[in-house]
Amino acid sequence: MSTILALLGSKRKLGNCDVLLSEAVEGAKEAGVRVDVLRLADLNIETCRGCLSCVYKGTCAVTGDDMPRLIDKVLAADGLIVAAPTYLLSPTAVIKRACDRGLMLSPYLEKFSGRQRVAVTITVAGNARWNPLGVELLNQFALAFGYRVLDYLEAYSPGPAEVLLQPEIPERARELGRKVALGLIQGITARQAGETQCPICYSRALRLDPDGSVTCPICLARGNLVPTSAGHKILFDPESLKDHFWSPEHRRFHLADWIVPSRDKYLTNRPRLKELLAKYRN
Numbered sequence: 272m273s274t275i276l277a278l279l280g281s282k283r284k285l286g287n288c289d290v291l292l293s294e295a296v297e298g299a300k301e302a303g304v305r306v307d308v309l310r311l312a313d314l315n316i317e318t319c320r321g322c323l324s325c326v327y328k329g330t331c332a333v334t335g336d337d338m339p340r341l342i343d344k345v346l347a348a349d350g351l352i353v354a355a356p357t358y359l360l361s362p363t364a365v366i367k368r369a370c371d372r373g374l375m376l377s378p379y380l381e382k383f384s385g386r387q388r389v390a391v392t393i394t395v396a397g398n399a400r401w402n403p404l405g406v407e408l409l410n411q412f413a414l415a416f417g418y419r420v421l422d423y424l425e426a427y428s429p430g431p432a433e434v435l436l437q438p439e440i441p442e443r444a445r446e447l448g449r450k451v452a453l454g455l456i457q458g459i460t461a462r463q464a465g466e467t468q469c470p471i472c473y474s475r476a477l478r479l480d481p482d483g484s485v486t487c488p489i490c491l492a493r494g495n496l497v498p499t500s501a502g503h504k505i506l507f508d509p510e511s512l513k514d515h516f517w518s519p520e521h522r523r524f525h526l527a528d529w530i531v532p533s534r535d536k537y538l539t540n541r542p543r544l545k546e547l548l549a550k551y552r553n
C-alpha cells in the first residue's frame with residue numbers, strides 16, 4: 272500500500288491547518304493509502320550549517336535533531352500533504368528551515384527516479400490580500416523534497432479553527448487528500464495552471480523583465496508575456512518546463528556540474544582566501 276506523509280507546519284493545536292490537514296488525511300485514507308502524520312512545527316529542526324557535508328560526505332554534520340527522521344519519512348512516502356499558515360507574508364519558518372536542509376536528500380536522488388511522487392499543499396492565512404507567497408513557497412517545499420505538485424488549497428481565516436465556519440473549505444481539503452492518493456494509485460491528474468501561473472509550481476509571483484520575458488522564481492521556468500483578446504497570458508518555453516530547477520535532470524546537473532566542482536575551485540583558492548581573511552578574524 273502506498274504511503275503519504277502529512278506534515279503540519281503550525282504550532283496551533285486544532286487550528287486551521289490542523290483541521291484542514293485532518294480532513295485531507297481522512298480523504299487520502301478513504302482513497303486507500305496509508306498516511307503518516309508528522310507535526311513538523313513540533314520537531315527540532317536545526318539551521319543548515321552550510322558545510323555541504325550532506326553532498327560531499329553523504330551525511331549531515333548536524334547531529335541530534337529531528338531532520339534525519341523527516342528525511343526517512345520523506346524517503347518512505349511517495350505522496351505528501353503539507354499544510355502551513357502564513358506568518359509575515361510567507362509560510363512559517365519551519366518550512367524554510369526544513370527546505371534549507373533538503374540537500375540531505377542528495378545521496379538518495381536516484382532512488383526517486385522513475386517513481387511517481389506527488390504532493391498537494393494547503394496554505395492558510397488571515398486575509399487573501401496578505402498571502403502573496405503561501406502557495407508558492409509550500410509548493411517549493413514539496414518540489415525540494417522530490418514531489419511533483421498536483422494541486423493546492425488556499426484558505427483564509429484568522430482565528431483558530433474558524434475555517435470550519437466555511438464548510439466548503441474542509442470539504443475541499445478532503446478532496447485534495449483523495450486527489451493525492453488517487454494520483455499515486457491511478458496516475459497523475461494535475462490541476463490546470465492559470466494563464467499567468469507557472470505550470471510546474473503554480474506560482475503567480477513571477478519576475479517580469481522589460482523585454483516581456485518572464486521567469487518563475489520558484490522553479491526557474493521561463494516564458495514570455497503575450498497579449499490576448501482578454502489581456503495577457505504567459506507562454507512558457509516547453510524546454511524550460513522539462514528542465515526546471517527541481518527536475519531530476521537539473522538536480523543531477525546542479526550536484527555534479529556545480530556543487531561538486533565549486534568545492535575544487537574553493538580548495539584551490541583557500542590559501543589566498545586565508546590571507547585575505549586575516550584582517551577579519553578579530
Ligand SMILES: Cc1cc2nc3c(=O)[nH]c(=O)nc-3n(C[C@H](O)[C@H](O)[C@H](O)COP(=O)(O)O)c2cc1C
Pocket residue numbers: 281282283285286287288289355356357358359360361395396397398399400401402428429430431432
Ligand atoms: C505572527 C503571525 C503573523 C501572521 N502573518 C500573517 C500574514 O502575513 N498574512 C495573513 O494573511 N495572515 C497572517 N497571520 C494570520 C495566520 O495566517 C492565520 O491566523 C492562520 O489561520 C493561522 O493558521 P493556524 O490556525 O493553522 O495556525 C499571522 C498570524 C501570526 C500569529
